[in-house]
Amino acid sequence: MMSDPRPLSPHLQIYRWQLTSVLSILHRASGIALSLGAVLLVWWIGAASDGPAPFAAFQRFIGSWLGLLLLFGWSVALFYHLCNGIRHLMWDTGRGLDLKSVYASGWAVLGATAVLTAIAWIAGLAGWSR
Numbered sequence: 001m002m003s004d005p006r007p008l009s010p011h012l013q014i015y016r017w018q019l020t021s022v023l024s025i026l027h028r029a030s031g032i033a034l035s036l037g038a039v040l041l042v043w044w045i046g047a048a049s050d051g052p053a054p055f056a057a058f059q060r061f062i063g064s065w066l067g068l069l070l071l072f073g074w075s076v077a078l079f080y081h082l083c084n085g086i087r088h089l090m091w092d093t094g095r096g097l098d099l100k101s102v103y104a105s106g107w108a109v110l111g112a113t114a115v116l117t118a119i120a121w122i123a124g125l126a127g128w129s130r
Contacts, residue, residue: 037074
C-alpha cells in the first residue's frame with residue numbers, strides 16, 4: 001500500500017495558541033494540582049490526629065516560603081477549577097457556545113479566579129494577624 005501524501009495536522013510549534021485551548025489545558029492541570037494538594041490536606045489531618053509535635057512540624061512547613069507557595073498555588077487551582085467548572089456546566093445547558101461568549105466567559109473565569117484568590121488570601125492574612 002502507498003502512504004497517503006496528505007499533509008499532517010500542525011503540531012504545537014506551528015499551531016497558534018488560543019484562549020480556549022490554554023484554558024482547557026489549565027483546567028486539566030488544575031485538576032491534577034488539586035489532587036496533589038489533597039496530599040497536604042491529608043498530612044494536615046494526620047498531623048493533627050498524631051499530636052502536638054507532628055502538628056507543630058506541619059505548621060512550621062506550611063508557614064515556610066515553600067509551604068505558602070504551595071498553598072497559594074493550590075488556592076489558585078481551586079478557584080480556577082471551580083470557576084471553569086461552572087463555565088462548563090453553563091455549556092452543558094447549551095448556553096454560551098458561540099465564539100464571542102466562549103471568549104468572554106474565558107476571560108471572566110480568569111478574572112474571577114484572580115479576584116477570588118485575592119479575597120481568600122486577604123481574608124486569611126487578616127485573620128492570621130489577629
